[in-house]
Amino acid sequence: MEKKPQTKLRALRALHQVDQKRLADLIGVTLSTYSHKETGKHAFTLYEAKKIADFFGRTIEDIFFGNEHHKLKIGGEEIAGKG
Numbered sequence: 001m002e003k004k005p006q007t008k009l010r011a012l013r014a015l016h017q018v019d020q021k022r023l024a025d026l027i028g029v030t031l032s033t034y035s036h037k038e039t040g041k042h043a044f045t046l047y048e049a050k051k052i053a054d055f056f057g058r059t060i061e062d063i064f065f066g067n068e069h070h071k072l073k074i075g076g077e078e079i080a081g082k083g
Contacts, residue, residue, distance in 0.1 A: 006038050006039055006040050008062070008063050008064075009038055009052070009063055009064075010038065012056050012058070012063065016056065020034050020035055020038065021034075023052060023055070026051055026052070026055055027044075027047075027048040027051050027052065029048075044064065046060075049063070049064050
């Protein structure tokens with residue numbers, strides 16, 4: 001089962017031990033706004049998505065798009081896509 005982008009982002013944060021506040025500061029929003037974006041209540045802008053992807057050394061597609069042809073592996077574990 002493919003995971004939602006929010007789940008992929010949470011997994012990346014956990015792997016890199018990054019809290020929401022750090023990413024909120026990175027993209028220039030409040031913690032509350034960031035939390036709403038990560039949970040899907042609000043959307044990330046393209047600029048925000050690019051900043052986050054660059055921070056983690058990933059592509060925007062890796063983190064924010066569900067694509068059955070594109071797999072995201074974290075720590076050897078596949079967390080997205082069906083291949």
